[in-house]
Amino acid sequence: MSPGTRGRPAGPPPQIEARLRSLGAVLDMRTALELYTPLLERQPREGVEVTPDQVYGPDGRHRLDVYVPSHADAPRAVLMIFHGGGFIRGDKSERENAGLYFARAGFVTIVPNYRLAPAGQWPSGAEDVMAALAWAVAHAADFGGDPARIWLLGESAGAAHVATASLLRRFHPPQGLKVKGLVLISGVYNVQLERLARAQFDVPTPDPRNEPYFGSDSARYPAMSIVDLVDAPPVPMLISFAELDLLQMQVQAGELFARLVTRHGYAPQLAVIRGHNHLSQILSINTGDESLSAPILAFLRAR
Numbered sequence: 001m002s003p004g005t006r007g008r009p010a011g012p013p014p015q016i017e018a019r020l021r022s023l024g025a026v027l028d029m030r031t032a033l034e035l036y037t038p039l040l041e042r043q044p045r046e047g048v049e050v051t052p053d054q055v056y057g058p059d060g061r062h063r064l065d066v067y068v069p070s071h072a073d074a075p076r077a078v079l080m081i082f083h084g085g086g087f088i089r090g091d092k093s094e095r096e097n098a099g100l101y102f103a104r105a106g107f108v109t110i111v112p113n114y115r116l117a118p119a120g121q122w123p124s125g126a127e128d129v130m131a132a133l134a135w136a137v138a139h140a141a142d143f144g145g146d147p148a149r150i151w152l153l154g155e156s157a158g159a160a161h162v163a164t165a166s167l168l169r170r171f172h173p174p175q176g177l178k179v180k181g182l183v184l185i186s187g188v189y190n191v192q193l194e195r196l197a198r199a200q201f202d203v204p205t206p207d208p209r210n211e212p213y214f215g216s217d218s219a220r221y222p223a224m225s226i227v228d229l230v231d232a233p234p235v236p237m238l239i240s241f242a243e244l245d246l247l248q249m250q251v252q253a254g255e256l257f258a259r260l261v262t263r264h265g266y267a268p269q270l271a272v273i274r275g276h277n278h279l280s281q282i283l284s285i286n287t288g289d290e291s292l293s294a295p296i297l298a299f300l301r302a303r
Contacts, residue, residue, distance in 0.1 A: 009294030012284060017275040025244050025277060032279040039287035040097055047071075048103040051143070056112065056135035057128070061120075064112035064132055065092050067103035068143045075146035077180070078136055079107040079300065082129060084156025084186075084282070087117045087213035101286035101293055107300070108145035110136055114161065117212035122224050125161030125213070126171045129154075133165075134173065151180050151300060155282055156249075157213075159187025163256070167230045180303060181236030183296055186249040186278055189256045190228075192221040194248055201248040227259045234260075237268035238299045240292070244277035271295045 011017065016035045023031060051066040069076060079102050083090045092111040102109040114120070114128035133150065140147040154162030165171045166182055188194065191210055195218050198205060206216065214224055222228065237260070241253040253270070260266035273281045273292050281292045 009290035010288060011275045011291050012280070012289045020244060020275065020277055020280055023277065025246055027246060027278055029279055032277070032283055036280065036283035036287060039289070040283065043097055043100065043286045044104065045100055048100050050099070054135070057131045059115055061113045061115050062128065062131065063092070064110055064135070065099060066143050067099035067109040067111070069103050069106055069108070075141065076106060076108045076144055077149040077151065077300070078110065078140050078145040078147070079151045079153060080110045080112065080132060080136060082112060082114065082154040082158030082162055084158050085116070086209035087157045088209060089116065090157065097283070097286040105297055108140060108143050122214050123164060123171070125157070126165035129161050129165035130171055130173065133179070148178070149180050151183065153183035153185070153296070154187060155185035156187060156278065159184040160189065163187055163189055164226050166235070167226055167232050169231050172232070177232065179235065183238045183299065184240070185281070185292070186241045186245055187252065189252050190225045192225040193252070193255070195221055203248065227256055230259065230264050234264065234266040236303050237266060238271060238296065239268050240271040240273055240295070242273045242276040242278055242281045246278050249278060269299060
């Protein structure tokens with residue numbers, strides 16, 4: 001691993017970083033897996049007990065895995081991780097590395113699936129976030145977790161779902177949204193912008209990821225673009241994107257950050273994940289490459 005310097009976490013191995021930089025800002029799952037699968041095959045697993053496929057709703061995708069630190073004493077904080085996949089794919093099993101890492105760091109870690117497009121369309125993702133959260137509130141104590149200390153983390157499409165569910169009051173339970181805070185990694189927060197700037201973002205028409213979830217009627221997109229709809233009170237938040245992220249993800253993170261600060265009284269942290277692209281940053285977790293995991297862990301532990 002690249003050694004940390006000046007307090008920075010250990011980054012990707014030099015040969016991996018060089019390969020990622022040579023690729024540039026691309027969405028290349030095959031290469032990302034080629035680079036990180038050997039490291040993930042050796043990832044540490046000790047000290048974690050896993051309870052898979054807990055049911056949190058009626059759909060076949062309403063299943064979640066729970067990663068629990070072994071020998072837990074006092075009730076632990078809970079971290080819920082919602083995977084990405086461009087709204088049309090993805091599975092909780094692909095985030096086993098994150099479940100293991102944060103459980104080994106002391107969190108009861110819950111990794112749900114949610115409904116995928118086109119069967120599940122907006123706002124099914126936000127609805128599933130809230131359903132999984134309700135399950136966590138009801139059952140966290142069964143796994144040594146503290147239902148009063150729950151964090152929500154989403155990456156890519158999962159970040160869009162977490163942001164929608166959390167920043168728009170209409171999705172909150174009657175008693176209000178009582179979470180410790182949010183971590184949003186490289187998400188979509190303004191689908192209207194992506195529709196109008198497809199040429200600049202090099203997004204094809206029809207859009208193979210957004211349209212299956214948000215629909216093809218672009219007149220409805222402003223009502224789904226949460227940057228213009230935020231009405232929830234401020235909570236602690238970390239917004240991040242990768243240095244080699246897709247251009248639209250970098251713009252979206254900056255726009256959400258600016259709107260929350262200037263219009264809604266939020267004070268989110270903002271992080272750039274050095275040496276990584278959209279996909280590699282997630283795969284790096286629990287491999288010794290702490291580019292993404294270290295700033296997340298520092299954020300969670302500071303509150």
